[in-house]
Amino acid sequence: DADVTQTPRNRITKTGKRIMLECSQTKGHDRMYWYRQDPGLGLRLIYYSFDVKDINKGEISDGYSVSRQAQAKFSLSLESAIPNQTALYFCATSGGGGAPSNQPQHFGDGTRLSIL
């Protein structure tokens, strides 16, 4: 079983629709992250959370919101999807609690989102 599970794996939707991408993890990590990957641009951080009560914006948070429902669950929402949000979305987790940590991030297999 995957340690970091993302659902759905693929989604096609229309402009203006509300979309939720879900992420759950069994690694027991406190830290969770959402990234998007666009062709030729690498991965960019959207939001991150260090624990259930902690939510922080990343470098490209506009148009997105998140919810940390439990230590193991972190969902990403697009309130009104637009075509330039078409991308591959990754959830990641890491240990380390609230202190500086060199523990690597572990990624899910991604959600391919297409907005028409």
Place this chain on the structure above:
Amino acid sequence: DQQVKQNSPSLSVQEGRISILNCDYTNSMFDYFLWYKKYPAEGPTFLISISSIKDKNEDGRFTVFLNKSAKHLSLHIVPSQPGDSAVYFCAAKANSGGSNYKLTFGKGTLLTVNP
């Protein structure tokens, strides 16, 4: 402003030979560096890392070298195998200044190992 640069979009090598993937960075606050490997339809997988207090870290066929003065790191794969064919991402983080959470990724290099 791209703080982590992988200037080679692709690299092709023969099986059994050495693969060298390069990465340059501009932020002098970066003090921890990672390499991730990504196969199609899968998420990135952590491969190897190095702290700025070291200049070399080795794990089996994979070795990462760090040259802090040049702000350059490289990943060596010896010997290369066809299963190593994937996109390799370089990533860096700064463990100070309140940004210890943030990984900054390069754009990736597609490695193809030919049998």
